[in-house]
Amino acid sequence: MTGTLHDITGEAVALHALPPLDTLTDDQARGAVCVWDAAEPPLTAETAVDLGERPSAEGGHWFPHGCRPHAAQHTHAGDPLDIATMREAVQRLLGPAADPPGAELDLLILQLRGHLNLLISELDGCDDPRAEAGLGEARRRLSAGPGSLGPLRHATLLARSVVALCTHAERLAVTG
Ligand SMILES: [Zn+2]
Structure with a gap:
């Protein structure tokens, strides 16, 4: 295994915006489906990347998850290192x-x-x-x-x- 997948963590994605919570389906909001694509099959322990606990607008928290390809894409999608x-x-x-x-x-x-x-x-x-x-x-x-x-x-x-x-x-x- 290369280091690339190994290094995908919620923290690496943390600085990049996720889709707004109110645009997501219930399954996405509870972390069962990739936050970047509602049409994907449900995530499993094998396929999910934990994107960390995020504050919600109502003062609560939610726990988004993403599939590995999307998480990798969004980890590297930002501007060059700032x-x-x-x-x-x-x-x-x-x-x-x-x-x-x-x-x-x-x-x-x-x-x-x-x-x-x-x-x-x-x-x-x-x-x-x-x-x-x-x-x-x-x-x-x-x-x-x-x-x-x-x-x-x-x-x-x-x-x-x-x-x-x-x-x-x-x-x-x-x-x-
Ligand atoms: Zn995805």
């Missing part, structure tokens, strides 16, 4: 005045995880030893979660990985 936006997010944590309050920290972590997943899917298989090392580190930090480190330390490590992978992406010119 390195400037990524570096800006990182500055909230690593900049001279970095001290984000708790609520903002939670959002930043979500954003940084999304950035990292995108960077990982772009750099995966680049066959560059230095980038490979950075990818391994980023994956470890993503899967470790805040754990005993606490959210601020976790966010700081994610931010460092974003910086490292942005640098590799620019050096290897995968930024489109």
Whole structure:
């Protein structure tokens, strides 16, 4: 199996808009059918990609799922990697005045995880030893979660990985 499917996660899709909830069928809204195509057969545990918990307009939550082909397409359908936006997010944590309050920290972590997943899917298989090392580190930090480190330390490590992978992406010119 190549790394490509492996890296499709809800987080990688997180930065791209899903179809609005009120345009979906009930089966799509409850995650039984691909959010991108109501005509597809129901998803199974084998075919579904969990796109993560999303807030709904009514203040509740919904749990969209997509088929692998659509999820892959939407993971890569965005603009070329937005390195400037990524570096800006990182500055909230690593900049001279970095001290984000708790609520903002939670959002930043979500954003940084999304950035990292995108960077990982772009750099995966680049066959560059230095980038490979950075990818391994980023994956470890993503899967470790805040754990005993606490959210601020976790966010700081994610931010460092974003910086490292942005640098590799620019050096290897995968930024489109
Ligand atoms: Zn689909």
